[in-house]
Amino acid sequence: MGKTQRVVRWLGIAGVVAGVGATAPAATAQTVLTTCGPVGPGEYVLDANLAVAGDCFTITGDNVSIDLGGKTLTGNGSGAAVTDGGVMRSHLAFHNGKIRGFAIGINLPMSGHVTLTKIAVSDNVAEGILIGECCNTLTAVKADGNGQDGVLILECCNTVIKSAAKDNGDDGFDLQNCCTTIDKSKSVDNADAGFTLTSCCNFINASTASGNDGAGVVATGCCNVLTASKVRKNGGDGVFMSGCCNLLVGSTMTNNDGRGAALVDGDNQAVACKLSKNGDIGLDLSDDTGNSVTASQASGNGAAGVSIMCPGNLVALKVKSNVGPDLLQDTSGGDCTHLGFKVP
Numbered sequence: 001m002g003k004t005q006r007v008v009r010w011l012g013i014a015g016v017v018a019g020v021g022a023t024a025p026a027a028t029a030q031t032v033l034t035t036c037g038p039v040g041p042g043e044y045v046l047d048a049n050l051a052v053a054g055d056c057f058t059i060t061g062d063n064v065s066i067d068l069g070g071k072t073l074t075g076n077g078s079g080a081a082v083t084d085g086g087v088m089r090s091h092l093a094f095h096n097g098k099i100r101g102f103a104i105g106i107n108l109p110m111s112g113h114v115t116l117t118k119i120a121v122s123d124n125v126a127e128g129i130l131i132g133e134c135c136n137t138l139t140a141v142k143a144d145g146n147g148q149d150g151v152l153i154l155e156c157c158n159t160v161i162k163s164a165a166k167d168n169g170d171d172g173f174d175l176q177n178c179c180t181t182i183d184k185s186k187s188v189d190n191a192d193a194g195f196t197l198t199s200c201c202n203f204i205n206a207s208t209a210s211g212n213d214g215a216g217v218v219a220t221g222c223c224n225v226l227t228a229s230k231v232r233k234n235g236g237d238g239v240f241m242s243g244c245c246n247l248l249v250g251s252t253m254t255n256n257d258g259r260g261a262a263l264v265d266g267d268n269q270a271v272a273c274k275l276s277k278n279g280d281i282g283l284d285l286s287d288d289t290g291n292s293v294t295a296s297q298a299s300g301n302g303a304a305g306v307s308i309m310c311p312g313n314l315v316a317l318k319v320k321s322n323v324g325p326d327l328l329q330d331t332s333g334g335d336c337t338h339l340g341f342k343v344p
Contacts, residue, residue, distance in 0.1 A: 030067070033057075039064055046071045046097065054079035056102075059089050059111070068097020068119075075102030077125050083107040088133070094119055104130050105146070112155065116141050127152045128168065134177075138163050149174045150190065156199070160185050171196045172212065178221065182207055193218045194234065200243060204229055215240050216256065222265070226251050237262050238278060244288070248273050259284045260301060266290045266309075276300050281307050282322065289333055293317055304328040310336035317341045 030045045036056035045067040050056060051074040057066065059082065066082070073081040081099040089111040096118040099105040105121035105128045108114060112133025120142040121128035127150070128143035134155040141163040143150030149172075150165030156177040164186040165172030171194070172187030178199035186208045187194035193216070194209030200221035206228045209216030215238070216231035222243030229251045231238040237260075238253035244265040252274045253260035259282070260275035266288030273296040275282035282298035285291040285308040292313040298305035305319035305326040311334040318341065319326035326344040329336055 033066070039066065045069050050074070052079070055083050056081045058083055058085045059092060062089055063091050064089070065093040067095045070096055072098040072100065074100055077101060078103050080104045080107035084109070084111045086110055098122070100124065106130065108132060112136060120144070121146065134158070143168060143172070151175070165190060178202065187212065197224065200224065209234060215258070219246065222246065225249070232256065241268070244268065253278065260298070263291065264288065270294070270296050272296060278302060281324070283307070285309065285312065286330060298322065308336060310334050313337045314341070315339045319344060
C-alpha cells in the first residue's frame, strides 16, 4: 500500500471513530396552525390568514415559537393577536407576519425573553406591541398607526434593530427601565416622542427620529448615548437627556421646534455634532457644570447657538448666525476652557 493510500485509509478510520456515538440533532417538527386558540410549548407555523373577534393565540406555556408564514391576523378592535393571558411566560418567538385591528396587537404584559422578527403591527386600538418583562429582541419590526405607543416595553435590557414606528397615537418606541440598544431604526410622525428611553444606560446608533409631535429622543436616568443619528423636524426638543453623563457623537439635530439638544444635570459631552435651524437653543448645557463640547457646530438656531454653565470645556467649536448669542456662557461658578476657536 502506498503512502498516500495509507494516509487516506487512516483519515477514513479516524472519521468513523470520531463519529461513534455522535448523532445529528433531530429536526423539530412544526405544528400547523389553521385556527385561533391556545398554544402550548412547541414550534408552530400558520397556514392561513385569520380574522377573529377577541384573542387569537393565547400562549399557555414557555418555549413557544410561531412562524406566521407571511400571513395576516385581523381583529375587530378587541383582544390581541397574541397574548399571555396575564400569566408569566418566557422564551417566546414570533416571526414573519402582519397583525392589525386588535385592541393590542401583541399583548404580553407578564412575559419576557421575547424575540420578534419581521412582524408588522398596525391599526390596533392601543399599543401595537406590549411586553411587560425584560430581555427582548425586536428585529425588522414595524409598528404603524396604532392608537397609543407603537412599541411599549416595561422592563429593561432590550435590543431593537432595523425597526420602525410611524403615525402612532403616542410614542413610537417607549422602552423603560434602562439598558436598551436601538440600532438602525426609525421613529417618525408619532403623536408624542419618537424614542422614549428611561432609567439610564441606553444606546441609540444610526437611527432617525423625525416629524414627531413631541421630542425626537427622550432619554433619562444618566449615561445615555446617541451616535451617528438624525433628529429633525420634531415638535419639541430634538434630544432631551437627563441624569448627567450623557453623550452625543456624530449626530445631527436640525429644524426641531424646540432646542436641538438639551443635556441636563451636568458632566455631559457632545462630539462632532451639528445643531442647526432649531427653534430654540442649538445645544443647551445650561443646567449644570462639567460639560464638554468638541468639534461641533451650532448655526441658525432661534436662540443661542450653545448655552453652557461653566466650568466646562469648549474645543474646536463653530457657532454662527444664531438669533441669540452664538455662545452664551454662565460664568457665575467659574470659567470655561476654550481651545481651537475664536470665542464670539
